[in-house]
Amino acid sequence: MPKKIIIDCDPGLDDAIAILLAAGNPDVEIVAITTVAGNQTxxxxxxxxRQVCTLAGLRGVxxxxGAGGPLVRDxxxxAEIHGDTGMDGPAFIPPAVETDPRHAVDLIIETVLAHPGEITLVPTAPLTNIALALRREPRIAALVKEVVLMGGSYTRGxxxxxxxxxxxxxxxxAAIVFSAGWPLTMVGLDLTAQAAATPELLSRIGALGTPVSRFVVDLLDHYNANVGKVHGAMATIHDACAVGRAIDPSLMEVTPAHVEVELRGTATYGMTVTDFRGRSGPANTSVATKLHTERxxxxLIGSLETIAATTARTSS
Incomplete structure (x- = not known):
């Protein structure tokens, strides 16, 4: 049976690719998509x-x-990376998918309670929704199958x-989420740095010659240009890595560690302090360290092919 996942996201150029990766993969079932302010409002x-779901043919999801801002901080x-729209680059897609009237936090709680032990949460955004869900219904910590989040790092920011x-x-x-006591994997910058949007990858995607592949190429071209201006580097497709881990845990190697989020330091506010030696406490996180990138x-290529074939059949 496919794994049931909730993607909590802030699309976001790489969030869009993460959704497409999940949408076209037979080993996962997206049971909900929730949004939170992060890359944009x-x-x-x-x-x-809604645009990405329309492109992917996700009509019943x-x-x-969700949350329009963080719990405490400003x-x-x-926008310097993802643009004024949050997904600059591709042409606008008139969405055929409506927004669910429920708040994201309510939807997360309802879905987890309805499927105890079955839901994998895949947050690829600030963790505000997930923390609010824990505060409102602490039982979900014991009822979620696992959490695979894109965020943090054990070496740098x-x-x-x-x-x-x-x-x-x-x-x-984030501090609430890391201390909740549930099975948690941190897919951080050390791992996602191994998922660069190289010219070879763009060439492979472009060769598919479908509307969804052209969308992804346009998106990655814009993403690479912005990251190059801001960081002088090639873009990395961070969020797809977390979805990849949810699909197939063997895609990456992980090491258990005790992770705490720094809340008081002036220069270190928001740091994920990672202790692989266990001196700070027992391991509460599986920290992703090595990615099998080509896999x-x-x-991703397989998912884009599946989406293209499925949408072609439904539109004919």
């Missing part, structure tokens, strides 16, 4: 999620908007020298 990222956005963007955008929420790209 909540209205923009929710519209983007609820898309619910809001930070990533990208929004500050110490902190990765998703954690830094709401460190207090991830094979999964």
């Amino acid at each position: 909540i209205d923009k990222v929710t519209l983007n999620a 609820p898309v619910a908007a 809001q930070t956005l990533a 990208n929004i500050t020298p110490a902190a990765e963007f998703n954690i830094h955008a709401d460190p207090e929420a 991830l790209w094979d999964l």
Whole structure:
């Protein structure tokens, strides 16, 4: 049976690819997509999620908007990377998918309670929705199958020298999530750095010659250009790595560690302090360290092919 997953996201260029990777893979079933302010405002990222679902042919999957800002800190956005819309680059897709009337936090709780032990949460955004769900219904910590999140790092940051963007955008929420006592995998920058949007990958995707592949190429071209301007580097497709781990845990190697989120340091606010030696406490996180990159790209290509074939049949 396919694994049931909830993708909690803030599309976001790489979030869009993560959704497409899951949408076309037979080993996972997207049971809900929830959005949270992060890369852009909540209205923009929710519209983007609806566009991606429309492109992917996801018609029966609820898309619910969640938190419009972090628990405590001032809001930070990533417009310099993801653009004014949050998904600059591809042409706008008029969404055929409506927003679910429920709040994302309610949808997460309802879905987990309805499927105890079956739901994998895949947050690829600030962790505000997940923390609020834990606060409102603490029982979900024991009822979720696992959490596979994109965020954090054990060596460096990208929004500050110490902190990765998703954690830094709401460190207090992240601290709640990391201390919840549930099975948790941190797919951080050390892992996602191995998932670069290389010219070879873009060539493989472009060779498919389908509407969804052209969307992805346009998206990655824009993503690479912006990351090059801001960081002087090639873009990495962070969020697809977390979905890849949910699909096939053997795609990456992990090491158990005790992870805490720093909330008081001036220079280290939002840092995921990672102790592989166990001196800070027992392991609470599986930390992803090594990616089998080509296998991830094979999964992505397969998903894009499946989406193209499925949407072609339904539109004929």
